[in-house]
Amino acid sequence: MTLNEYAQFLLSSPNLEDKLYSPEKMPEDILWPNFAPKDRPERSPKLSFSDKKSKMPRVEHLNSEENRILSLHHFANHELMAVEIFAWAILKFQNAPSSVRKSLFKTILEEQKHLRLYLDSIREWGMDLGDRPLNYIFWKQIPNMQTLQKFFAIMSLSFEGANLDFSMIYRKAFEKFGDQKRADIMQIVHDDEIRHVKRGAKIVFSDGVLQDQQWEKYLDLLTHPFTPRRAKGFLYFPELRTKAGLSVEFAEALGAYTDEYDGTTNARIVKNVFGMETN
Template sequence: MPGGSAARPASRLIAVRAQRRCDDASEVFDPRDRETETLPMATAASRSPTTVREFALRVVTSPRLEDKLRPPPPDLPDTNRGPALRLERPARTRDLRIVHVHEARVPKIQGMLDPKQRVRIVHAFCHHELQAAELCAWALLAFPDAPDAFRRGLVRVLVDEQIHTRLYMQRLEAMGARLGDYPVSAYFWNKIGGVASPAHFVAALSLTFENANLDHAPTYAAWARRAGDEPLALLLDRIYADEIHHVRFGWRWLARFKDPHESMWEAWTRRLPPPLHPGRARGREFRPEGRLAVGMDPEFVERLAEAPVTLGRRRGERGAPCD
């Protein structure tokens, strides 16, 4: 696979010096860089992970939110990666158990003006971020032979998703709710069946779900301001800024993984697992500036702008767009 790494030394470390962003594959990560941004969580009973694999297993297989959202220790070795492990579903507590989409409908964007509907939309956003964190952990388990730099960047993205989840949880608390108060579906998890490689993973998560948020986050921020909810608007602004770096991470790695003769558009669309398609990577109001900030080539941005928008989802899928 293009972009693969040479034989690795016996000892590999994720995080010895903090860098600013995950989008550059050469950068490394130190969780201590983000300590001031995390929110207090209950002390988890499980022991601290000693490898990236153990950390990823904790995120996916522990049902406890405090385990799923606790960042990795600094200088966490990426040794003993083990065989590829493809988990079908995350462990969840009863109040966050996954239900059918018919049971987890979310209000449309106009509901942002009604506090009772807005809290349900924020709840959906919070769960989107939790799924994104779980799926980054899933990819670390599913692709143990991925390049070292890819895995380092993926840990960084995972920690960002943990932070986003906590920030939404904080906003929910201010609105008188908590994560788990409303039913949730497995929208993201339902799309991993065709994710056969790291290239497929970034095509789906980074360049579809997170790419779409370059439209959705600013749109929902505008509605939050219209509703007088400036704290939520500022949170969505922050999510948008982080999404640019997450999408850039996927863009740069797809460029490395793809066949040399493929255009980026061809590389992306050929690796989209069904039922995903280009229309899922944008909102009704297309915002090219976010994609240009990512570094996407003009042809890709133009073709994405022309992609038919299908926010109606499959039967039973309603409400807030995906993360």
């Protein structure tokens, strides 16, 4: 099995267990010139995309184990999408440098690891992936990810960038409510997300962009109505951006960014849950 065949297998198999298959080593990379991957993965009926909204439990309600499980179900869906969409990128960007294609493969393996952790936890409780509606927020962005830099601007700097915050928020929340086992899962995910954002930043800014120009370059790669709002959580930790290789100027600009799509989560309530100072 070559790298492209592996990526195609992840996209074309409808079965969840197939999408968790991890080769022991990176397959040989034999390119498929001019190959055009499908813009949707194959899914079994239980895992099919849904337009029904399934709300995340509020942080102050995570004292309930059921709500913690519902949160992990939400995260598991994101990991499954990530496995598939990084496989899509392998097929889409045949001319990417070999180092980039290798990093896409590495990221798939790490996303599979996260998915297994979430699945084990929710299954132990009695839930399985697909018991609640599964959104397809990542796949909706396919039209806006048709170049390598746009792909990484959206997937790595935005969606995975936001997960720097969310993985920290939910780790803190699970710890607050005495669920150290699931807090440890969030820490594993968080540590890997640091690397993922760092990989993305290297590619997005590979053309010699200066530190103080990163933000403008990032904005140029986004297509409205997708905005930088997608790149941060309802609590924002700027130090995580610099830890992931982004500039101080980028971190400050993202922190200051607001638009009409801003959510309604009450950050003051969340800070009170964590015992953080509120302004």
